Amino acid sequence: MLIGDDWKIFEAVKRDDKGAYEKIFRGYYRPMTAYAFRFLGNLPDSESIVQDVFLRLWQKRREIVISTSLQNYLFRSVKNQCINHIEHEKIRSGYQAMVIMNETDRSDYSEFFLEFGLMKKIEAAIAALPPKRQEIFRLAREEGLKYREIADRLELSVKTVETQMTLALKQLREALKEFKNLVIFFIGFVKGK
C-alpha cells in the first residue's frame, strides 16, 4: 500500500470497516514495534505501546483527524507514547535522551519497514558472532540487560562484558558494511496471506 492511499483506508475504518483496520494493523504492526523498540530497547513494552496505539485508533476512529498521513500519525503516536513511558519510568539513559532528540523531526520511517533480505543478513551477522560474544550481545540487545546483570548471569567480569560488547558491535558493523547507512526501504505491505 502506498502512503498516498493511507487516508482512503482510514476513511473505511471510520465507517467501521474492520477489514480495513486489520489491513492497517498487519501492515504497520512490526514497523511500529521496531520504532518503539528504538526508544525503549525492550520488546514487551514496545509491543504493549503499539497495542495501545491501535486500540485507541479503533476507539477514537470517528474523532481522529489525520492531517499528514496515517503513517505519520501512527509513528508519532508511538513516539509520544514512548516518551510518556520513559518519563513515567523516571530513569532515562543518555542514549534515550539522544534518541528522543534525534526523533523530534523525523519524517522518513522507511528504515522500520525492514526488507526481508536485510533482516536475514542482520540475523546472520549476529549468528556469526563467536558463541560467548553472541550470548552477551543478545542479552544486552534483545533482553535489554545491563552489563552488571549480564556479568552476574554469565559469571564474568563487567570488564569482559564491556570488551565483548564492543567487539560484537565492531564485527557487526564490518559484516553489514555493504549496506550504506543501514537504511532499509519501504516495500509496502507484507504480502497479504
Next chain:
Amino acid sequence: MIVFSYMNKIDFNNTTGPEQKEKWTAFLNGETDISDIQDMDAKDKSDLTSAWEATGTAFSYSAADPDKAWSTLLQKIHKPEINPAIRFLNSRVLQVAAMIVIAMGIGFSVYRVIWISDKKIIQPVKMLVTQTEAHPLNFTIITLTDGSTVKMNASTRIEYPEKFTANVRKIKLSGEAFFEVTRDTLHPFIVETAKASVEVLGTSFNVSAYPMATLVEVNVRSGKVKLTPIGEGKSSHKSAVLPAGQHGWLRLADDNLGHENRLAPNYSSWITKEIIFQRTPLSEAFSILENTYHVKFIIKNPEIGKIPYTANFADLNLDYIIEVIARTHKLSVTRDGDKIIFARKVY
C-alpha cells in the same frame, strides 16, 4: 545540543582508541552518560550506533508477534459478549430452573455457584464470541486459556469460555477452523458444531461445519479425534474415531459417518494458500478456491465444471490463478465484484 555533536564532528585522523569505543558501546546500552565520552571519531560513533540500531530494529521487527497481538486486540475491541442463554437466566424466576440444571450436571461448563451470605448467586463463566468476516484478508488466530490455538477461516464464529474451569474444554463452532489443542488427558477438548461434536485429548485437526454445507468434515493432522453426530433424537452411541492422517465426515442428510485413509487434498489451503489440483474437476477446484480466497465462482456453461484440472499453486494471488486457469482451458473470465464468472469463449 551536545547529543548531536557526534554527527557533525569532522575527523582528521582516525585515532579513536578502544577505550572510547567501549565507552560509546556502553553509552548505547544505557550504561554511561554522554558527557563521559570525548575525543571520539565521528565515523566510529556513527558506525557503532548504526550497528546497534539496525540489530535492535531487526530483532524487534522479527520477534514482534502480530497474530498474537491481533487476537488480543480483537478481544479488547469486542466487549466480551455474554451467551444469550445466560443473559436469559438473569431473570430471578429462572434461577431455580438453572439450579436444577446444575444438579443434573448439564450446565457444568457454564455456571459456577458461589455463596454470598445467605443468597445464592449464579455467576456465569463469561463466554467470549469471535466472528470473522466474509472476506478477511487473513485468517484470525485465537489463543485459548489452555494454550490451544484456533485458526479461523472466513464467516466463522466460535464461542468459548473466558477461562476453562469445567471438566471438559468445550467450544462452539460454526464455520471452519483449524485447532491445535494442548494435550490434557484430564480435560477432553470438545468442539461442538450445530450437528456434530468432535472430541479430542490433544491434537491438531481441521473442522469444517458451515451452516449451509451438507457435510461436517474433519481432517486430523495429529493425534486422534472422535466425531459424533448430535441434535434432537440422536442416539449418542454412534461415533467415528479418526486417527491422524484421516479425513472423516458426517453426512447431514442421513447422519451417515464416513472416512477415508488420507487427508482431504487442500483441507488446509485456507491457511497455507498452497493448493494442489490433480485432475480435479474445475467445479471442485473452484469450491476450494472459494474457501481459500473468499470469492464466488460462477460457471456459465455446465460442461466447464467437469474439465479435469492439474496445477500446483503456492501462496499466489487469486488473479494470477484465475488467469492461468482461463488460459489453460481457453475460457473467458469476467469479474463482477467478488464474483468470478467463467464461460466458454465465443469466437
